[in-house]
Amino acid sequence: MQATEGLVKLFNEWEIQLLVLLSFALQLFLFYAGSLRRRTSSGFLRFSTWMAYLGADFVAVYALGYLSRHDQDETREANPLAFFWAPFLLIHLGGQDTITAFSMEDNNLWLRHLLNLLVQGFLALYVFWKSIGKLHNAVLLVSGALVFVAGIIKYVERIWCLEAGSQRGLESRRRSMQEWRETMRNVTGMIFLDAAGYALTVLEALVTMRHVMGVLVSSGDVCAYSHLTGRVKVARLQLGLMYDELYTKALVLRTRSWLIFRHISQISFVAAFVLFHVTVDKRRYTKADVAITYSLFIGGFFIEASSVLNSMMSPWTWKMLKDHKWERLAKFSWFLFSSDIGWPEKKQRWPCSFGQYNFRSWLASNSSDRDQPRTFGQRVMAVVRRVMVDLVHVNKKKLFWMSKALDTWYMDADELIIDKYVAKEIILLAKELDGTPAREWPILGSLLEFIEAQLDSDFATAIVTMHVLTELHLRRYPPPSDMAAAAADDVAFSLAQVCRKLSNYMMYLLVVQPSMLPLPFSSLRVLEDFQSKENVEVEMQIAEDDLSPSKETVEEMVYMWTRLLLYAAGKSRAEIQAAHLTSTGGELITLVWLLMSFSELGDSRLWALRMIKTSDTDSAKEIYAFNITNQQAADISNIDEDEVVEEFFLGEENEL
Template structure:
């Protein structure tokens, strides 16, 4: 007991010091780890950032509350209040954790007023107990803290959906450099079309086809690169302070904030500190050094932006423009060579769950899932559907988006752009009859159609490749191209992944939960054996696999065209999705429900749009029976 009492007493004496150091440590972690999630779907990273994001605010607010309740006569603790405001201002790499933070910016504004008043109260209580140099130093630190906290609140407001919907994208209408080519020209084209991208993100209906973008689509690689770059810029504007720091007022306030910290440090260094504890003085110096370090690192973040490079280029600051371009190209989130939007795609094999066919799991999570399945289902007799939620957690995996998948998406968007919905049905020589037989099922329930085709695709591919590891061995066989098989399998599993984990992004007729429950009944699986048999009777030639890959790509594009922009804004904070990339690529071509060319699933509905400016495009044009 004496040992425990001593520890409790020591903790009580050092509580405020530990809280301040914890707050600073969390800010360091958020600064360096905050930018990683832009291209990562790692659950552990996301959980760590979520805990740090909430914990940083909690630690700073609790520390301010502690200071307001305790007398600090002989300590420097009162001087730490403005640093806690600086910490509450957040880091440039992660202003918002999710779109909900942006939409609730008024709540953050209320917190700003409350915490600033509380910090001022803490400071006011210490007037008369400390020397003038220290108090003036604290005032300058307060200026920096209020500005930093205000920056965060303003950035949250700028990233809210309400602000995007009411804005006219004037922040993106910048003067851009002329007469540049190669990669620099590619970046200029991306910046030039950003106002249209913001209109798309705001869900403003665009009934006029942007002629410059239609011309750009002729270079498919350039368009794909532009979309990837723009997704990165959208992420920055929604979840960091990038948009606020591109304004003149934002730059001026940031300069004032940095100058205030420097003045505060100089005054603190010159003040008499003999009466204070050495530990408190060391902590205060650590807070100053940490603030300088983070501010110095923050100066490089705007230099990574293509907007900074373009502005410097227009201002004829060639030396700084070259430096900005160098830093810009070193940032793995932006360069054309290292594009990472999308980077990974989720995979879920519903076929294995329904048929218990995954007998050789490759990951630890899948091995654990099989163990749970045997334990609960076989031993305890628990219904298989009751542990499906566990499968959604453990059986999800993420794989790289290879270039072939992105090329398929770009190619199919281009084909749909120039495809006419009348008189010339798209030829599906190998799987056309299958598409004709299942099109009514897709129209009736898109989710059921995805599951049925996923089950058929997996059965078809497994017939000629027993496992994914055998694909490389079969690569020499011309009749089974491993690359096309990989595309088919990845897209099939990805659409099921969206159905299982992100159903709100798909155009479903009934709830995904009801659809998934229905397909776990053995009799329902038996009803789709006809589709499986019909597909398995096809020759696994290169042409068949190409049409199958195109089919899955068009299902993805149809779902992307029917999706809402708000859902894609949310997905960017989670590492991004392939469907988001497809959605923005289609928007550049005026395709989707908010644009001039609407996408329907099949040509069974031959009614024309009422608005003569609208044109229908069909994901699957198959010959119809003649009356």
């Protein structure tokens, strides 16, 4: 009992010190986690970042409240220097350059953060005002006032970035970028003449960012540089840039007025440290309090220096230095930007991974038909299912919520899927607008027509149906047994792997990210209905038996899943895609959505996307993912795939 009382007393004596150190530790974690979450699918990192993001403000506000409620005698006797830490807590509330918002909702709630700034700024000022009679050195008050200035600037920066990243802020910035684009065109023209390779790709991504802004606010504007933006590499860079625009302080670091305020903040912080270090008599305070104060200063310097280095890695910084002909600094910026710690071309992959979920494996009652566990989570789920379902006979529907979390896995982004199939199908859809005949479906046409009602009105059911049927069919493509295997079998197996990835990805979206799909009602109802059907696989097998295994069959399945992905992307709303820029290092469907916008395809662009066309009736401003009319369609298999990919990567000659 005495030991417990002693621990409580010790905690009460050191509570403010622990709170301040915890607040700083959370800021340090957020600085590094904020830069990592854009390129990782780690659920643990996302969860810990979310907890730190929520906890950082809570700890800082609680610490300010703690200081404000202590009377004069108690505070002087315990730790008089603690009042000097109040402005540091305001700096912590200003957040880090690498993360201003955890989600799009934080941006849209910027007014709430503004109210918090007024309340917490007043609270910090009140605590600091109380410290006038408690600190023994007038110079310490001046030093604290300088830190207070830095804290206010930091917090206002955060509010401004949140407002700029909201839907209203994006619309306002898009309009202002009309004049900016003309300036950009004049200033950047000479840079384009000397640029080549990756540098040219980066410049094109920067120049056409106004188009991406317009897409995000569902603007109907046609991009003046649309012929420049039809490239996968450019789109990937732009998604990375847009992530920075929405969820970091990148905008502050390239705005002249805010750069001036940032320099004022930095100078104030340095001056505060010099005054504290040189003129304040440290013997008046405990060694622990002095050490904590030095830790706050040195830690602040470290984070600020890292922020400067991080800003030098920005493509906007590199372009600004090139515009002003500061060649040495521009070369240093490019070196950081293109190095492994920056945005290297070889690692410039958005998304860096994409999710997978095999629903047919979950439906299987026979353990031999289930996928072998790939991850630790799947191994845990396999044990739970074996015990609870196979032995205890619990209805597996009751465990589906666990499967959604544990049976999901992530694979590295498949360049073949993006560069060959997605790019090719987008271009073919766009060519149909110019009169090019639609893709034929000689093998799957009758099946698509049979499930036409599902495709048009019940997208979730269509995905599950085709997913199960695809999984049943792909079992008929075993890997080549030896090096002497026929080339056709090898190609068919490779196509089957691509088809399985696309099928599993669409199921992953349906199970884990249903808001990204055009669903008329909850996906959970559809998933539960399929789990209740006892003969669902038998019914699918009957349909699958009509499909003979061949390279042509599985290739047509790949194109079918690609078209389903394009349809889902074309129906998606801009705010949904913006909100999911932070998920799992970016979603594949977001990249597809942006690539389609460059060709003005999609419901929010010029040409609305419909699912299936079974008659020759034309619809204005509409294009179809599946055209299975009786009209003769030209064979498009002879299209040069390398030429299609080159069109996406290189585009036409730019006019700059």
